[in-house]
Amino acid sequence: MKLFYGLVIHSKSIDDLRFLPNTALIVEHGKIVYIEESADVDKIQQQYQISPENVVVLKENEFLMPGMIDTHIHAPQYVNAGFGLELPLLGWLNKYTFPTEARFSDLNFANEVYTRVVANTLSNGTTTAMYFATIHKESALLLGDIAHQIGQRAFVGKVSMDQNSPDYYIEEKSSAIKEIEDFITTLQSKNYPNVQPVITPRFAITCSMELMKNLSELASKYNVNIQTHVSENPAECEVAVSLHEGCRDYVDIYAQANLLTAKTILAHGIYLSDDELEVLHKFQTSISHCPNSNCSIRSGMCDVRRLMMKGLHVGLGTDVSGGFNPSILDAMRFAITVSNILSLSKSEDYKPLNFKDVFFMSTLGGAQALGVGDKIGSFEIGKDFDALVINLSQTDGNLELWPNESIENRLSKWIHLGDDRTISRVYVHGVEVKEGASNILRVKRLGSKRNEACPEGCNCDSNQNWKCANLNTLGDIWKNSTRAVQELTLSNVTDLNSYSDHFGASFESVQRLRIQKSSISRVSALFIDSFPKVEKVFLEDNQFSCSEHILALQTWESKIPTQTDKLLLCSSPDGMAGTELFEALKIIARVKEECPTSCRCWLKSMKSQYSVPNLFVNCSQSNLKVIPDSLPKSLVIELDLSHNQIEDASPLFSLPFYQNVSVLNLAHNHIQDINVSNDARHKNHFRLLNLSYNKFTKLPENLIVDTDTFSYQPLIMLRSNPWTCDCNSVKRFQTIEMKQLHIIGDFIYLTCGGDLEGQLISSPTSLQRLCYVPAVAIMTIRCVNIFCFIFVGLALIKTAYDLRSMYAVDAHRNAGERVEEFQKD
Numbered sequence: 151m152k153l154f155y156g157l158v159i160h161s162k163s164i165d166d167l168r169f170l171p172n173t174a175l176i177v178e179h180g181k182i183v184y185i186e187e188s189a190d191v192d193k194i195q196q197q198y199q200i201s202p203e204n205v206v207v208l209k210e211n212e213f214l215m216p217g218m219i220d221t222h223i224h225a226p227q228y229v230n231a232g233f234g235l236e237l238p239l240l241g242w243l244n245k246y247t248f249p250t251e252a253r254f255s256d257l258n259f260a261n262e263v264y265t266r267v268v269a270n271t272l273s274n275g276t277t278t279a280m281y282f283a284t285i286h287k288e289s290a291l292l293l294g295d296i297a298h299q300i301g302q303r304a305f306v307g308k309v310s311m312d313q314n315s316p317d318y319y320i321e322e323k324s325s326a327i328k329e330i331e332d333f334i335t336t337l338q339s340k341n342y343p344n345v346q347p348v349i350t351p352r353f354a355i356t357c358s359m360e361l362m363k364n365l366s367e368l369a370s371k372y373n374v375n376i377q378t379h380v381s382e383n384p385a386e387c388e389v390a391v392s393l394h395e396g397c398r399d400y401v402d403i404y405a406q407a408n409l410l411t412a413k414t415i416l417a418h419g420i421y422l423s424d425d426e427l428e429v430l431h432k433f434q435t436s437i438s439h440c441p442n443s444n445c446s447i448r449s450g451m452c453d454v455r456r457l458m459m460k461g462l463h464v465g466l467g468t469d470v471s472g473g474f475n476p477s478i479l480d481a482m483r484f485a486i487t488v489s490n491i492l493s494l495s496k497s498e499d500y501k502p503l504n505f506k507d508v509f510f511m512s513t514l515g516g517a518q519a520l521g522v523g524d525k526i527g528s529f530e531i532g533k534d535f536d537a538l539v540i541n542l543s544q545t546d547g548n549l550e551l552w553p554n555e556s557i558e559n560r561l562s563k564w565i566h567l568g569d570d571r572t573i574s575r576v577y578v579h580g581v582e583v584k585e586g587a588s589n590i591l592r593v594k595r596l597g598s599k600r601n602e603a604c605p606e607g608c609n610c611d612s613n614q615n616w617k618c619a620n621l622n623t624l625g626d627i628w629k630n631s632t633r634a635v636q637e638l639t640l641s642n643v644t645d646l647n648s649y650s651d652h653f654g655a656s657f658e659s660v661q662r663l664r665i666q667k668s669s670i671s672r673v674s675a676l677f678i679d680s681f682p683k684v685e686k687v688f689l690e691d692n693q694f695s696c697s698e699h700i701l702a703l704q705t706w707e708s709k710i711p712t713q714t715d716k717l718l719l720c721s722s723p724d725g726m727a728g729t730e731l732f733e734a735l736k737i738i739a740r741v742k743e744e745c746p747t748s749c750r751c752w753l754k755s756m757k758s759q760y761s762v763p764n765l766f767v768n769c770s771q772s773n774l775k776v777i778p779d780s781l782p783k784s785l786v787i788e789l790d791l792s793h794n795q796i797e798d799a800s801p802l803f804s805l806p807f808y809q810n811v812s813v814l815n816l817a818h819n820h821i822q823d824i825n826v827s828n829d830a831r832h833k834n835h836f837r838l839l840n841l842s843y844n845k846f847t848k849l850p851e852n853l854i855v856d857t858d859t860f861s862y863q864p865l866i867m868l869r870s871n872p873w874t875c876d877c878n879s880v881k882r883f884q885t886i887e888m889k890q891l892h893i894i895g896d897f898i899y900l901t902c903g904g905d906l907e908g909q910l911i912s913s914p915t916s917l918q919r920l921c922y923v924p925a926v927a928i929m930t931i932r933c934v935n936i937f938c939f940i941f942v943g944l945a946l947i948k949t950a951y952d953l954r955s956m957y958a959v960d961a962h963r964n965a966g967e968r969v970e971e972f973q974k975d
């Protein structure tokens with residue numbers, strides 16, 4: 151509850167302006183619940199138990215008045231306010247207005263402009279604005295969001311226009327209706343208490359009859375207001391009527407389109423005939439009078455008195471940027487001036503508008519014109535509290551007070567000389583929305599208030615789609631989120647762990663999450679848990695590392711679209727690159743389950759040489775005393791059991807799991823022997839078996855067999871075992887080395903144990919020393935070798951000599967024959 155006390159000024163009707171001194175007014179939940187003139191404030195405060203911080207006692211030169219209502223303003227044209235006024239309406243639209251409005255497809259631009267226009271008009275006392283946006287649905291919705299966030303009451307119109315507009319700024323006939331219906335339903339679904347959608351055919355020149363008829367149907371379907379332009383400029387009137395065959399006049403066009411309702415407001419209406427006024431009166435359609443615009447682009451002067459006399463509701467509009475000033479105070483002054491000028495050519499009993507009339511028009515008159523006269527515009531119990539505190543003693547402007555001035559004169563002074571600096575407080579629906587008297591300060595504050603909701607680095611549209619790039623933290627999103635963000639797009643993320651400061655925070659509203667143009671390699675369970683209600687997740691174009699760390703992603707499997715062109719692929723490890731992520735995840739999950747305790751398992755590639763995935767199982771340095779009795783199934787396995795205390799490795803050849811092991815490292819264990827039955831030996835498919843650094847003294851039976859009979863002969867490493875070196879065993883090693891070249895990969899490093907410790911088994915002298923060979927036999931072999939060498943040498947020399955002789959005889963004979971021929975000649 152809030153209690154206001156002091157001078158209250160408001161209109162009950164056009165000719166009933168009330169000045170209520172010492173009035174107490176109580177507001178609860180945004181509505182006026184109590185109002186009493188000449189009240190005892192202390193008593194009321196006590197009676198209603200209102201705490202002192204909720205009591206606003208107005209100072210001597212302050213008064214409370216209803217918030218002002220701008221019944222016609224083009225939010226996007228705020229950019230153009232104050233220039234381009236040399237052309238009349240139709241030329242002005244083409245040269246300045248359409249090109250500017252076309253820019254509002256850019257939401258960043260729209261965000262900037264709309265934030266300023268809402269903040270600035272609010273600062274100027276416009277608590278309610280009837281906005282034209284542009285044809286762009288998204289930015290029109292954004293205008294609604296901004297008005298809601300900053301706190302202005304707003305009617306927001308997405309403009310509809312499907313003909314006689316430039317190519318770059320026109321709607322497709324086919325989609326124009328769908329777009330506006332989407333706009334209405336989306337804005338209504340946001341349930342903003344003070345922001346409403348409005349049907350907004352631009353004007354009869356740019357709208358086909360079919361479009362206008364469809365729009366009127368939507369207006370009644372969704373029970374929304376309608377706004378458009380009428381009879382603003384003579385050339386415009388002529389073109390409009392000529393375009394719509396069978397229509398008597400401008401108003402008849404809208405009548406035939408069923409656009410005239412009690413919730414319709416038409417801007418301008420300068421050239422309306424009496425017949426047209428009759429029709430408007432019949433439909434209770436209102437007029438927005440925009441005198442600044444009418445003067446600035448020289449459209450004409452509207453006789454507001456006449457319209458009022460015909461029973462029409464007339465509100466005031468700034469019509470930015472045909473009108474150059476966004477302040478309703480300015481519209482009030484222009485209205486008085488235009489009316490004064492018109493009165494010059496009227497009879498003496500013509501009553502031009504005075505400050506009281508325009509005060510009414512800017513408050514209750516505007517509310518009535520918008521069809522909300524029962525809700526706002528004056529201070530009545532049950533109405534929403536939209537109000538301004540006016541401070542006449544602020545000394546910065548042209549308004550000066552003198553002693554003993556009447557309240558009436560002071561109000562007149564304010565209307566003629568006041569500006570936003572005199573508007574010290576602004577309330578909409580009971581909420582104070584203006585902070586401080588300085589316009590610039592306030593715009594900055596309100597602007598930043600609104601921008602806070604969209605964190606730096608993000609782009610937020612009206613559908614609560616937030617696109618954020620290069621964020622270091624999710625903190626800003628969390629802090630600023632209106633808890634309404636629907637779609638969150640994060641780009642250029644290198645590591646999701648950098649967001650860990652907000653893991654655990656719950657982004658409950660996010661329904662669609664995109665992480666794109668990023669290089670994330672994993673997504674942790676904590677990050678996933680932060681989006682409990684997400685329905686769709688898009689993660690393509692990242693660099694997933696397909697290892698156990700990525701298993702958490704399985705939670706999102708059903709939420710990730712499965713189009714083939716958008717499949718998620720693994721980027722690493724090398725062997726996994728290009729593999730479909732979820733296919734890999736299934737196997738990684740199974741492997742995790744089946745991995746032996748005290749070992750770590752990871753997929754090396756999805757295809758081994760046997761076309762099944764290749765798994766690395768690392769059980770090294772795990773204090774194992776026996777080999778694991780189970781391994782992941784249906785995979786080709788590389789198993790590292792090195793650096794353990796295994797003594798018995800025989801189960802290797804009896805347990806079925808080891809048949810899939812292709813590489814087995816048993817180095818640095820305590821194994822003395824392995825029992826390999828011939829049969830089992832054939833079943834195992836080792837490619838590499840490392841038995842080095844163990845306690846072998848003799849080569850296990852059946853470990854190495856003849857290659858002729860067995861095709862899977864593993865490469866075996868046997869160094870650093872205490873091999874018993876006797877003639878037979880060394881001979882066996884040397885025979886294996888001769889017959890099955892390099893089957894023992896480290897043959898040249900094999901050394902003997904025992905007495906001959908350190909002796910190389912590969913050296914021929916060891917064989918010589920261990921196996922006795924008689925000296926005669928050695929001598930004989932040497933002699934035979936020498937003899938053979940000499941014999942072959944002599945044979946070669948003889949052959950060479952014979953060949954040479956043969957060539958010499960031939961040469962001699964040929965020379966003799968040539969001498970004989972010569973002599974004959």
Ligand SMILES: O=c1[nH]c(=O)c2nc[nH]c2[nH]1
Nearest residue numbers: 247352353379443469472
């Ligand atoms: O003052 C006006 N401003 C506009 O943007 C417009 N469009 C049609 N008619 C119009 N009149």
